[in-house]
Amino acid sequence: MNLELLKEKFPNGILELGVDKGQNYVKVNLAQLHDVVKFCKEENSFNLNVLMDIVAVDYHTQEARFELIYIIYSIPLRHRLRLKVRVKDGESVPTCSDIYKSADWAEREIFDMFGIQFNKHPNLKRILMFEGFEGHPLRKDYPTKRRQKIPVMKEVP
């Protein structure tokens, strides 16, 4: 996998290329994220056809508070790539659910757990927590011992 190709294609979008413990990673500008993800899937020499997961990490003391990590894998070429993007609190991220279907629920989980908004997402609502839950539990400033009442379930449907 020739990652320099990404730098040629997106001179402003790629902030850093590197290898960490034998795993490739690329730091991407938020504005170009959607294009980079699309390119990674469609470029034949990359052929990254599975989005395994999206991970969010909350660095609450830093200015760009969240980091999203897209873990993508190529079944035919057997390589893995991590795309990393920094997101400020309140900023919204373009959805990748039009590129990879697995992004749909992964983004919903991040919205649920961290409160990061995704632009043009088809169905952005809570997935693991119940409706009416206040706050986002995996943010570092959510207290571990806070308890919330589970609301009475409304009529079906």
Next chain:
Amino acid sequence: MTEIKDHLKAERTYLNLGPSHPAMHGTLRLLCELDGETIVKAEPEFGYLHRGFEKHCENSTYTQCIPYTDRLNYVSAMMNNVGFCKAVEDLLEIQIPEQAQVIRVIVCEINRIIDHLVCTSTNILDMGALTNFWYYFNVREKFYNVIEKLCGARLTTAYTRIGGITKPLYDGFEAEVKDCIRDLVKAIDDVEGLINHNRIFLKRTVGIGKISAEEAISYGFTGPCLRACGVDFDLRKDQPYYDYEQYDWQVVVGENGDTYDRVLVRFYEMRESSKIILQAMKRIDRQAPVMTSDRRVALPPKKEVYTSIESLMNHFKLIYEGIRPPAGETYSATEAANGELGFFIVSDGTGTPYRVKCRPPCFPIYQAYAPMCEGGLIGDAIAILGGLNIVAGELDR
């Protein structure tokens, strides 16, 4: 004619399947909009078993996280133990002893067999075939007896430690496992004899819940569900770990991606797993160490703790502060029974992980469940769910 049809046309009805229903495998809920008995629209809801695994990990030491991983996929707990420990070892860049790798391979494959036994037998049970269930659960019981002897617990094993294994294998382990495998092969033959030409089984499974390879890849399928679609993807072969490339076995690949293929892929995988176990057991050496000697993760021997101050402090710090990997992050994936089990761990250099993200294999698979059900009957929805092997403990974390 049209008048009569209009008159007969019934209103759409709504059915709430689950969350507490024996056929809904754990606490899953499916809201269905029905036209007659056909599902027009389905909406899954889950999270009933959410207990904050990732938040818990952020407030525990790395070693304390291991028992939490048992509860992810409680059907094959040891594979989660191995997956998590491998991720932390990758973060520390530690190589575990060869003997520990061999034992991890053996217990992983035993757990893969147990997982497939539970998945396929309950799937067929949901379609009304009870005999197979007893055939398989007898074998499962025998395997669990071995696991119980090995680590003292049947389901909540916590068998691995960061850097190796808690304790070596007991005497007579090989003979007992060989006995189990003999029973397993017989059970698979018996069950295949009952279902291979069974018209009810074929009608309920062939072509039901069909998904194409492209679609499955886009949904992020891994494991037996993806291989049933005809995609040759198995991390044990593609990105081998623990010397999986040295064993002689084959990746089982299906064709059509329907429920029938998903069941059969699991049947054949059990045979392949038993091949791996038999080969790995030849490499067992009871004299070799099963724990790394790296003092960053391994407790010093008790004798040293009582006689030297350095070892005492080492012991105290490892217990009190926990293992302290250098700041950094890593993603480590293993092939669990259901697909790729990934752990993404961020360390800030302290004794507790800054962030642990678990990628449960059935989370992306479950996303495709509602589209697969739509257009089918209610009974099909149950048959599909069993074939996908959704484990709520892992799905909800």
